[in-house]
Amino acid sequence: MNENLQIQFLGGAETVTGSKILITYQGKRILIDCGLFQGVKKLRLLNWKAFPIPPESIDAILLTHAHLDHCGYIPVLVKNGFKGEIHCTYPTVDLAEIILKDSGKIQEEEAERANLYGYTRHKPAKPLYTIKDALRSMPLFIPHNYKEWVILGGDMKFCLRNSGHILGAAMIELKVGKKKLIFSGDIGREKNLLLHHRSAIKTADLVVMESTYGDRFHPTASSKEELRAIIQATYRKKGILFIPTFAVERAQELLFLLAELKASHEIPNLPIYLDSPMGVDATRVILKNSEWHKLDEPSALALSNVGHLISDAATSRKIVADKAPKIVLAGSGMITGGRILHYLNNHIQSPRNTILLVGFQAEGTRGRSLLEGATELKFFGQYHQVGAEVQVIHSLSAHADQRELLTWLRHFESPPKQLLLNHGELHQANALRVKIEHELGWNVQIATTDKVFTL
Numbered sequence: 498m499n500e501n502l503q504i505q506f507l508g509g510a511e512t513v514t515g516s517k518i519l520i521t522y523q524g525k526r527i528l529i530d531c532g533l534f535q536g537v538k539k540l541r542l543l544n545w546k547a548f549p550i551p552p553e554s555i556d557a558i559l560l561t562h563a564h565l566d567h568c569g570y571i572p573v574l575v576k577n578g579f580k581g582e583i584h585c586t587y588p589t590v591d592l593a594e595i596i597l598k599d600s601g602k603i604q605e606e607e608a609e610r611a612n613l614y615g616y617t618r619h620k621p622a623k624p625l626y627t628i629k630d631a632l633r634s635m636p637l638f639i640p641h642n643y644k645e646w647v648i649l650g651g652d653m654k655f656c657l658r659n660s661g662h663i664l665g666a667a668m669i670e671l672k673v674g675k676k677k678l679i680f681s682g683d684i685g686r687e688k689n690l691l692l693h694h695r696s697a698i699k700t701a702d703l704v705v706m707e708s709t710y711g712d713r714f715h716p717t718a719s720s721k722e723e724l725r726a727i728i729q730a731t732y733r734k735k736g737i738l739f740i741p742t743f744a745v746e747r748a749q750e751l752l753f754l755l756a757e758l759k760a761s762h763e764i765p766n767l768p769i770y771l772d773s774p775m776g777v778d779a780t781r782v783i784l785k786n787s788e789w790h791k792l793d794e795p796s797a798l799a800l801s802n803v804g805h806l807i808s809d810a811a812t813s814r815k816i817v818a819d820k821a822p823k824i825v826l827a828g829s830g831m832i833t834g835g836r837i838l839h840y841l842n843n844h845i846q847s848p849r850n851t852i853l854l855v856g857f858q859a860e861g862t863r864g865r866s867l868l869e870g871a872t873e874l875k876f877f878g879q880y881h882q883v884g885a886e887v888q889v890i891h892s893l894s895a896h897a898d899q900r901e902l903l904t905w906l907r908h909f910e911s912p913p914k915q916l917l918l919n920h921g922e923l924h925q926a927n928a929l930r931v932k933i934e935h936e937l938g939w940n941v942q943i944a945t946t947d948k949v950f951t952l
């Protein structure tokens with residue numbers, strides 16, 4: 498038996514998706530995050546590869562937060578024999594259930610489509626997992642509060658600390674014998690609209706830190722001011738403002754800003770709709786977990802009351818058909834699917850309308866095409882002329898930029914013995930590595946999947 502503490506990256510290294518870190522110590526195996534690979538096909542195919550160790554040999558999963566690239570592989574692991582506990586915060590359990598169910602649905606629909614159009618090598622094509630598989634994973638989840646120490650056995654214990662990224666998102670402090678390990682998960686902004694300030698860590702033997710925006714700086718423009726200007730401009734055209742949005746966090750941030758703008762009469766009194774069953778559920782999770790964000794009760798209520806929350810398809814169809822000026826928030830955030838397509842199907846041609854992009858738009862998505870000035874967009878089997886104006890707000894992001902990542906590191910009173918950068922494309926991780934070496938003089942390594950790190 499190897500007595501060394503071993504750290505192995507099974508995903509989320511040199512890429513931003515598929516986060517999985519395997520910790521092995523005195524025969525115990527702990528997995529930090531269990532994310533799905535997303536994006537280009539080469540990455541997505543990794544989800545179908547056999548897991549490198551028997552899933553039943555993993556003792557527990559510690560989950561930083563509910564985003565799919567951190568929790569989306571859990572149903573596969575459970576389907577294949579994992580029976581341990583999954584530890585995370587209370588809101589993460591609520592959000593993971595919403596996100597995993599939706600992911601199961603998307604996997605089922607993809608398999609159906611593959612069978613319909615015959616683009617599958619497996620006959621019939623099977624989903625990676627189903628809604629049922631997702632639901633079967635939920636009884637394994639054990640919720641915790643921030644700062645609560647949990648004994649894992651085998652001389653290991655852990656504690657979750659606020660990472661300020663999305664509701665309930667955590668950094669993991671893992672103590673193994675006398676060693677202290679920090680896994681940053683996704684690190685949030687210095688100032689977040691809805692969340693309490695992220696935790697500062699002062700000491701550690703090993704830090705694994707994300708580097709998503711390791712080479713970038715977020716614009717400092719006020720997102721509220723930008724949103725106000727775009728709403729007013731669309732109103733002057735008597736048009737509809739469509740905001741394709743991620744259902745978790747971004748939708749609620751937008752509702753929060755809209756509630757503030759409406760309360761101070763800075764925007765006209767237009768009807769606002771959040772047309773997204775998942776977004777509606779995520780908004781309810783915010784209301785339920787009042788101590789996990791910084792909104793007081795009136796602000797939280799204003800956020801949930803500023804617009805009509807639409808889940809059912811019949812109401813959605815009515816709003817889709819209506820041409821009157823309004824603001825519509827609908828999924829998906831990168832226009833890869835979801836109800837936003839029905840709106841665009843009816844309204845994308847008209848120059849009176851505006852499409853506002855508010856989040857990261859991955860390569861190959863319709864959102865990215867619009868961002869790059871596409872004059873037509875293909876969906877529902879045909880091309881649609883883009884007559885609507887396209888606007889972008891870059892200042893909303895759930896990830897710290899390079900400067901904010903460095904600020905987080907500056908809280909350390911002494912350099913960690915090892916600092917590993919994960920969760921970033923190689924050029925992002927490298928840019929951050931060089932910056933840390935230059936600014937702090939620390940020794941930095943980039944996490945890779947082909948190497949076992951020891952401590």
Ligand SMILES: [Zn+2]
Nearest residue numbers: 562564662683
């Ligand atoms: Zn995340």
